[in-house]
Amino acid sequence: MEPQAGLEAQIAIWRVFLARRQVISSTDLDELEDHLREQITDRKASGLDDEEAFLVAIKRLGNLDAVSREFAQEHSERLWKQLVLLPEGAMGADTGVTLWRELTVVISLAVGAGLALKAGFIWLGDDDALLRNLGLLVFPFLGAYFAWKRRLSASTVVVLLGAFLALAVVLNVYPFVPGGSTWLLAALHAPVLLWVMTGLAYVGGQWRSDSRRMDFVRFTGELLIYFTLLGLGGGVLMGLSFAMLQLVGLDLEPVMEAWILPFAVPGALVIAAWLVEAKQNVIENIAPVLTRVFTPLTIVMLLAMLVVLTTTGSLLNVDRGLLILMDAILILVLCLVLYSLSARDPMTPPGFFDAMQLILIGTALAVNAAMLAAMLARIAEFGFSPNKAAALGLNLILLVHLVRAIWLGAGFQRGSRSFASLEHWQTQYLPVYGLWAVVVVLIFPLAFVFA
Incomplete structure (x- = not known):
């Protein structure tokens, strides 16, 4: 059987399985199939073959409704073998x-x-x-x-x-x-x-x-x-x-x-x-666990940082090394947020962990605001330098990213916005960091006479 013919046969079996359930209309079934084919196309673009792409797509689609979930559960053992081991007969x-x-x-x-x-x-x-x-x-x-x-x-x-x-x-x-x-x-x-x-x-x-x-x-x-x-x-x-x-x-x-x-x-x-x-997507079984463990721990760490920043007295007394370290921590926090979003099923409704993500972003935003105040105070007192300009630019970029992220995240939590809007903002904003790196590498040496 040709690979594409085999894929079409698998989709046909899936349709028959869902069609047996009277709660799903033909229109809904067509919509589900369109979504399934989109998922398969994305998985194949990642390097999976037809059968692997179908199984991963079914697994993800299983969160759409109980019937699709039942189908995915019945195929879960095969999915695990497909992702972790070579399929039977594949060692030709x-x-x-x-x-x-x-x-x-x-x-x-x-x-x-x-x-x-x-x-x-x-x-x-x-x-x-x-x-x-x-x-x-x-x-x-x-x-x-x-x-x-x-x-x-x-x-x-x-x-x-x-x-x-x-x-x-x-x-x-x-x-x-x-x-x-x-x-x-x-x-x-x-x-x-x-x-x-x-x-x-x-x-x-x-x-x-x-x-x-x-x-x-x-x-x-x-x-x-x-x-x-x-x-x-x-x-x-x-x-x-x-x-x-x-x-x-x-x-x-x-x-x-x-x-x-x-x-x-x-x-x-x-x-x-x-x-x-x-072994694509195998680690996704671990990713949600990792993000759920580290999110509350990171919130506690950010709160401790915020206390340090706000109790040092004058913002000029904040050590430059501490500001650099906090910038690195904020970047790690942003990476944690992005990885959490990438590991989340977009069809799942908002829940407790999404609220924790909002708290994490809000805490990071408060820390970023305190750092910006400290940086601006130091610039006003000591003037601009390449390091201060680079740190200020990065924190302003982080500020925009975090403000928009918490706005969309709150909307998703209230049900007024879709998860897709939050995901779209994150992916569309990522190139800004690359553009800022271009500015620092190409423009800063010229602007500061290579000093």
Whole structure:
């Protein structure tokens, strides 16, 4: 049976199953089928085959109504096998060749990233130059994997290569003042641009699609989980090896610093990306649990930060390092909010956890407002600098993001707005952070004379 014919047969079986229930009219059934086909199309664009896409779409559609949920439950065991294991009979010659071909590409890119990083350590003796180029030595290999996986068109590949090269030229040709602020700001914001470029490769050219952008948000969260797990496992393995070799009089530390770590870290990033792609949506069973655990803990942390900011006396007394740390925490909070949205089923009505998300955003907004007041006080007292301007711009962007998010979130909680409007705002606003990174990397050095 042809793949597409098999998909149509599965959809037909699903329709028959739902049609047996008299509570669903033919019009409703047509609407459900349209939604199912949209979900299947999105899943296939992520790299799943017809059967996998159908099963994942059915699982998501199961939250629409009790009948669809019943169908999804009856197929849940098969869904789990489909996502976690290779399907029965899939280990034929063609599937085995495909699997080994992809594994070969992934390992080659992982080794290439390690070689590039090792070459960077050797050729870029200057620590400033190495820090500026660190992301450029690794992220192109991750982008190359998605370009291969998504079979990007030649024009899209050329655009992405041009963007990587343009960033490399700026970071290495600009006459940054040694020890200045603009080179450090450029080095810190360059990974944001590199991640945006990686995202463009991930969405496979569907740059304007809200669902594909949210898929990339979900991928980012899952990648962090997989990368952390690989790092913890690798750390334990290297620690045991280090201890064992020390007992026999061998010192592994020079080899670890010179060879193992430069290959292990970028290699683990590429391998983690492949694992996320290979087992898409499995980690979504864990994602809601993680967000529900960390959301209340983060609220408590933000409240403690707010107390610190409001009890230090004059806002001028707030330590600059504390403001930088709080900016980093606010960004992590925003990532948690976005990951929570990406892991949430859009068809589920608002509930207690959505209210917790509103409290989280509201607390972050209060902390951001206090930080803005402290920054403006410091600027009024000491004047502008590259660091102050970058921090002020970032916090204003966060302010707009959080205000609109809490407005739409409150509307969703009251039932006056759909979840789609909240999701649309989040995905449409994300490019603003990329644009701000462009300003900091390209414009700030010129505006502040590379100081």
